[in-house]
Amino acid sequence: MTLQLPRSFPQRAVAAEFMALATACMRLPKGPHATIAADCQAVVTAFQDLTRFDNYRSKFAGLLRDEGM
Secondary structure, eight states: OOOOOOTTSOOSHHHHHHHHHHHHHHHSOSSSOOOOOOOOHHHHHHHHOHHHHOSTTOTTHHHHHSTTO
């Protein structure tokens, strides 16, 4: 799968990593769990404790709230 960040997103590696992980999670079929590897520390830290990153200061809070995340 290939995707491109929308122009409205920050054009940074962290934004691309969050978008890639969110897209992968949304595209997974219902059923068994999957293991997804991420090499971006910001993404790993955010997904370890979603409550810390779900606030008004998080640029990616909307992606974290999508169903299936």
